Amino acid sequence: MKTIAARVIATTTTLGLLATTALAxxxxxxxxxxxxxxxxxxxxxxxxxxxxxxxxxxxxxxxxKWVGTAVGNGDFFAVSYRYGNTTGVGVYxxxxxxxxxxxxxxxxxxxxxxxxxxx
Numbered sequence: 001m002k003t004i005a006a007r008v009i010a011t012t013t014t015l016g017l018l019a020t021t022a023l024a025x026x027x028x029x030x031x032x033x034x035x036x037x038x039x040x041x042x043x044x045x046x047x048x049x050x051x052x053x054x055x056x057x058x059x060x061x062x063x064x065k066w067v068g069t070a071v072g073n074g075d076f077f078a079v080s081y082r083y084g085n086t087t088g089v090g091v092y093x094x095x096x097x098x099x100x101x102x103x104x105x106x107x108x109x110x111x112x113x114x115x116x117x118x119x
Contacts, residue, residue, distance in 0.1 A: 026055060026070070026077050026092070026099060034114035037104065046116055057081065092116070 030046045044061035048070070055070040057079050068081030068090075077099070079090045088108070092101030099116040 025050065025074055026072065029119045030098065030116035031119050032059060032061065032114060032116055034112055036112045037108060037110035045119070055079075090114070 026048045027050050028048055030048070032042075032044045032046050034042050036042060042061050044059055046057060046059045049056045049058075051069075053071070055072070055077065057068040057070050059066040059068075059081070064083055066081050066083040068079040070077045070079035072078060072092075074094065076091065076093050079092070081088055081090065081103075086105060088103055088105040090101050090103030092099040092114075095115065097118050101114050101116075102111045103114060104111045
């Protein structure tokens with residue numbers, strides 16, 4: 001009997017942890033506010049979708065669609081992104097119910113900052 005009880009407790013605990021992880025991931029729709037490396041202010045939207053073990057991040061900023069691939073969890077994610085021939089990288093940390101991050105264009109020497117707030 002102890003073996004069955006131990007298995008039930010272990011399974012319940014594991015399912016609880018998996019449910020917490022799934023609820024904490026960055027998937028969602030966000031309003032975006034940021035400042036570029038040269039100090040320019042921008043606003044737009046972002047959508048983060050699960051794609052297996054990665055995430056697809058799509059920003060629409062000033063009518064331009066930027067698309068990236070991210071890895072991470074409920075605490076952080078890192079993303080590489082592209083618009084045309086322009087590429088870059090960003091790192092985001094959980095900030096309340098949104099995400100706060102820094103990003104740079106490939107070959108850049110300065111960073112931008114961004115806040116994603118759930119819509």
